[in-house]
Amino acid sequence: EAQVTQNPRYLITVTGKKLTVTCSQNMNHEYMSWYRQDPGLGLRQIYYSMNVEVTDKGDVPEGYKVSRKEKRNFPLILESPSPNQTSLYFCASSPRPGSSYEQYFGPGTRLTVT
């Protein structure tokens, strides 16, 4: 089944404890992206990747890192999480870079930082 998977789905952690949220897609998509969703603000783009080893900042990259060492994986790293990073996170992929393609979303990761 073609899909985007994220792990973990739920995470409660403490301020400053490094964490990684994994994202994997099995559709051979070139483009991948991370978003966070907060009430009243909609989804905001954190980082995106056009292909292996090619990443760029979205609108809210502060406090996050990403890497794209393999085509299928695009992990999101929070080196020192803070409470303002409590949010619902979605990973998405699409076949190619470029604005006209549908994005396929993972099921989301609900992160709470205390």
Next chain:
Amino acid sequence: RKEVEQDPGPFNVPEGATVAFNCTYSNSASQSFFWYRQDCRKEPKLLMSVYSSGNEDGRFTAQLNRASQYISLLIRDSKLSDSATYLCVVNPGYNFNKFYFGSGTKLNVKP
């Protein structure tokens, strides 16, 4: 000013009703436009792309008005299963890999 703005609703309509949502965007150079549907904090799923000439998919019609910088979504003959939050998504044009999402319009279809 936000890149993309939507009326949060909720829009409460009876089954069978016709309902329309608008979404305004701030960047006149915006290139691509989409409507996504999101059920109760689950992942968004593409409902339809919005083309310059307007497009229809069954009960759903999307329109683009570049002069006034808004897109619209019309749902005819609403079903209970249409209850969801509808997200407007815009690519700003200056970067084809960036996307701006509206905060969504909630639709409740009542029996």
